[in-house]
Amino acid sequence: MPLDTRRENDLAALARAVDSNTLAVWLVNRHHPYGTVSTVGTWHASMTELPGLTLAAVNEAFQRSDDLTGR
Incomplete structure (x- = not known):
């Protein structure tokens, strides 16, 4: 998974890489090892580009992650 200039998942690049043969994409949101977090708006915009x-599955299971509260 490529990263953008802020070291977040490059979701636009992911959307361009998948095609009709892609069954699933699985991502984590807090990126490892950088700890960057993609916003809900970014996820929604990118996932609408998928076939x-x-x-699309997103793992946001973190015990201590105040920045994911309410998502």
């Missing part, structure tokens, strides 16, 4: 039957 219609591609499953």
Whole structure:
């Protein structure tokens, strides 16, 4: 998974890389090892670019992550 200039997941690059043969994408939100977090708006905008039957899964399971509260 490429990173952007802020060391966040480059979700636009991901959306361009998948095609109709892609069954699923699985990502973590807090990026390891940098700890950067993508916003809900960024996720939604990028995931709408995926082919219609591609499953998008995001793992946001962190015990101590105040910046993910309410998501």
